[in-house]
Amino acid sequence: MDRNCVFIGGKQIGFNCLKILLKVGIVPKLVIGNFDDLGKDSWHQSLVKFALENDLSTIKKRKVKDTSVYNKIREINPEIIFCIGGTQIIPKKVLDIPKIGCLNLHPALLPKYRGRFSTVHAIFNGEKYTGVTAHWMDEGIDSGPVIFQKRIKIDKNDTAKSLYDKFTKEGSILFAKIVDLWLKGQKIISTPQNEKQATFYLKTLPNNGEINWNWDGGKILRFIKAMIFEPFPPATFKIGDKEMVIVDKKYFKGFEK
Numbered sequence: 571m572d573r574n575c576v577f578i579g580g581k582q583i584g585f586n587c588l589k590i591l592l593k594v595g596i597v598p599k600l601v602i603g604n605f606d607d608l609g610k611d612s613w614h615q616s617l618v619k620f621a622l623e624n625d626l627s628t629i630k631k632r633k634v635k636d637t638s639v640y641n642k643i644r645e646i647n648p649e650i651i652f653c654i655g656g657t658q659i660i661p662k663k664v665l666d667i668p669k670i671g672c673l674n675l676h677p678a679l680l681p682k683y684r685g686r687f688s689t690v691h692a693i694f695n696g697e698k699y700t701g702v703t704a705h706w707m708d709e710g711i712d713s714g715p716v717i718f719q720k721r722i723k724i725d726k727n728d729t730a731k732s733l734y735d736k737f738t739k740e741g742s743i744l745f746a747k748i749v750d751l752w753l754k755g756q757k758i759i760s761t762p763q764n765e766k767q768a769t770f771y772l773k774t775l776p777n778n779g780e781i782n783w784n785w786d787g788g789k790i791l792r793f794i795k796a797m798i799f800e801p802f803p804p805a806t807f808k809i810g811d812k813e814m815v816i817v818d819k820k821y822f823k824g825f826e827k
Contacts, residue, residue, distance in 0.1 A: 573753065575649060576598055576601075576643055577591065577598040577601045577654070579603075579653055579656035580614075580618075582615060582655070582738050583655040583742065584604075585617050587742060588617060588621065590742065590745060591652075594750075594753065597626065598652075599627065602628075602629045603628065603629070603630045604617070606657070608631075613802075629642075634660055634661065634664055644667055648667065651667065651668045651673070652673050652745075653672050653673065654745065656674075660672060660707060665708065670758070672707040673717075674707045676703045677689050677701075677702060677734065680712055681765065682768070684769065685770045686771060687775060689734050689796075690796045693730060697724055701721045703718075704716070704719070704745065705763075715760035715762050717759070718744045718747065728795065729795045730797065730799040731798055734799065780806050781793060781794070794816055
């Protein structure tokens with residue numbers, strides 16, 4: 571289908587959503603991978619690898635704000651820019667290009683938990699629910715108008731990884747729903763966020779990823795679950811000068827008594 575779009579992003583959610591576009595016959599005029607996507611699968615399937623395998627015009631290891639990249643997007647003049655699972659800050663001059671807007675999926679129920687590591691902080695803070703928000707991007711961080719939201723229950727055994735996997739699944743469903751509206755030429759309705767309810771988290775882990783043994787047992791347990799996101803470093807603590815880690819027992823297979 572001749573629907574003009576550009577795709578920016580990565581991680582498993584970006585991979586899934588690009589696959590959805592191709593499945594319904596939409597071929598992005600340009601794909602821009604995350605800066606750390608070298609075209610090889612890691613803890614997620616590589617967006618760059620998938621795009622190249624499907625002969626899509628692809629840019630890797632380049633910033634969206636680079637003049638040559640910006641000029642390429644402006645030349646394409648897309649109706650929509652899909653920025654899914656992206657790690658780059660999209661400058662205003664790029665946000666202003668698409669006729670309809672720049673779409674993002676965020677792993678939280680905005681306006682709460684804007685910023686980074688939303689699932690981690692939701693578990694650590696003892697939330698019963700988190701979610702996924704599809705929204706248009708503006709100059710702020712996760713502050714643009716909301717299109718759809720889906721609430722996700724945080725189960726007692728959820729870790730940051732399992733909760734992120736839930737977000738990936740539900741986010742892909744919302745993405746497909748928005749694409750369907752776009753293909754049918756229907757208006758994609760959105761609602762401004764309530765700034766009074768907004769919360770924001772910087773690109774830092776709770777307590778910098780280290781257990782505080784002065785916390786009560788429930789908080790320590792939530793912290794450990796919040797820090798489990800294989801293959802990234804787990805929760806740590808110190809015994810004297812030694813830094814210790816907490817890992818899943820499966821990594822010690824063969825050492826059981």
